[in-house]
Structure formats: structure tokens, C-alpha cells
Amino acid sequence: MSDRAQDPLLLVLDDDHDLREGLTWMFETSDIHVKGYGNFQAFSADLDSVFQSGKELCLLLDLRMPDMSGLEVFRWLKNQGYSLDRMPVIFLTGHGDISTAVEAVKDGAFDFYEKPTTDERLIERVREALRKSREFLDNQSVLKQWSDRINKLSPRERQVMLYVAKGKLNKVIAAELDISMRTVEVHRANVFDKLKVRSAAELATLLSKLGDLFGFDHSDGLE
Known part of the structure; x- marks a missing residue:
């Protein structure tokens, strides 16, 4: 059995409880640990501790939410200085939001997927995003070693x-x-x-x- 303390972590920010539950089941059965959030307040309150965990991270972000849109959350992440290499963002979008999602990808998002998202392509894309996060963490570790030497x-x-x-x-x-x-x-x-x-x-x-x-x-x- 894997050590959850060291496992990669998929964050899901979506106000749809049933969808979060479905995504959690889908990814957990593929050995990807999931932490879900129903609103921005819960997500933002937890984010610093998650970033400091040393885990590979990926965020599945709903584009349409009532309190704060996915695009607003995405811009907030960038403005706050959260690395999109440390935590690649994949948007979940409805059919009418495709053009907005494409623009978000051009602005640094990792990818987008149209709901409902219950297929192996999304799982593999999340795995790729988690690998990107691991590469970022490995590079930071190397840079830290050089920083220590130069100091x-x-x-x-x-x-x-x-x-x-x-x-x-x-x-x-x-x-x-x-x-x-x-x-x-x-x-x-x-x-x-x-x-x-x-x-x-x-x-x-x-x-x-x-x-x-x-x-x-x-x-x-x-x-």
C-alpha cells in the first residue's frame, strides 16, 4: 500500500458535489490521491500548506462557479505568485466555455476538458501534469543545492x-x-x-x- 504522505495530490475545485465525488472515485481507483473543495474560500485557506507539502500537484478547476469563477481563481493564482509549473491547472468546462478555456491555456493553463470528464484521456493528462510538477520540484531541489554552495x-x-x-x-x-x-x-x-x-x-x-x-x-x- 502506498504512503499517502508522499503521494502526488490532485486538487479539485468545483461547486458540484456529485461531480467532485465522481472525479474523486475515478482518480482514487487509478491510484491518484484527490482533495476536493466546493468553494474558493476552502481552497485558498488550504493552498499554502498544500504547496509546502513537497507533493506533486495538479488542479482541476471548474470554469463556472457561483462565488468566484475558475478564470478569476486562475488569475488570482498567478497574481499571488503560485507557480503553474509547481501546480499545473486543468480547466473543467461546459461546451459554451471552450473559447474561454482555450484563452486560459494560452495564458498558462496546462489544458482543459469538457464535462462530463470520465475517460482515460483525462487521467493520463493529469498524470502528465503531475510529472511536470515533479520536474519542477526536482529542479528546485538542484537549485537549492547550488544556492547553498554559492552562499x-x-x-x-x-x-x-x-x-x-x-x-x-x-x-x-x-x-x-x-x-x-x-x-x-x-x-x-x-x-x-x-x-x-x-x-x-x-x-x-x-x-x-x-x-x-x-x-x-x-x-x-x-x-
Whole structure:
């Protein structure tokens, strides 16, 4: 029997109780854990704890609800900064809402399905959305590891790191920072050791990938 604490989680936000029950049964029998919400208030109150759970997530979101439409909920998620890669959104829509759902997909939704939705295609699409969520979590884990490594660098080592990534020679770095070449060599060795890179080219590639995350860009001017 699987450990529910670690299972992926499908959230269903739909005011139709019978539909929620039917979707829950369909997905639970396919080994996808479901948590249903009948209104936005219950959903939004629970969302932070769900995001912090470390589970893969997907949201099935009804486009038409009385208190707050699915489109309004979707825009709220984006405005609040909830990642649509962390929690891909699949809209549930009636026939007359197809064009609206298509626009939502263009705006970042993962997909949409027309009610009634009781087929294997939806189950597989949810699985794909959950895989996307897992990829996001795995990437965040890798970025966290690099963040921890970079945070171990001293301010001077960060300066040297940026110059090295730009391909500057040790003597040029020494002159720019007004320190000895020997000091540059020590800092350079420390940077390579702490970041576990072996060359200036590897360092430059790393910083190019991580620049946005850590607030620097080795291709721009140094501060």
C-alpha cells in the first residue's frame, strides 16, 4: 500500500458535489490521491500548506462557479505568485466555455476538458501534469543545492568568481581588485572547491544558468 504522505495530490475545485465525488472515485481507483473543495474560500485557506507539502500537484478547476469563477481563481493564482509549473491547472468546462478555456491555456493553463470528464484521456493528462510538477520540484531541489554552495562563498570570493567566469586572467583580477595574484589564486581555488567546478568555462556555464535565480549575470558589468 502506498504512503499517502508522499503521494502526488490532485486538487479539485468545483461547486458540484456529485461531480467532485465522481472525479474523486475515478482518480482514487487509478491510484491518484484527490482533495476536493466546493468553494474558493476552502481552497485558498488550504493552498499554502498544500504547496509546502513537497507533493506533486495538479488542479482541476471548474470554469463556472457561483462565488468566484475558475478564470478569476486562475488569475488570482498567478497574481499571488503560485507557480503553474509547481501546480499545473486543468480547466473543467461546459461546451459554451471552450473559447474561454482555450484563452486560459494560452495564458498558462496546462489544458482543459469538457464535462462530463470520465475517460482515460483525462487521467493520463493529469498524470502528465503531475510529472511536470515533479520536474519542477526536482529542479528546485538542484537549485537549492547550488544556492547553498554559492552562499558559502565570501564576498571577495564572489567577486573573484565573477571575474573568473568572464575569463579574466589572475593578474587582471588582481589589478582590478587591488590584491595580490597569490590572493586571487587562493580565492579562485576556494571558488572551484566550494562550487565543485573544474574550470572557468564550467563556472561560466553554471552562472549563466543560475544568474536569474541568484541576482547576478556574469555577462554584465561587475558591481
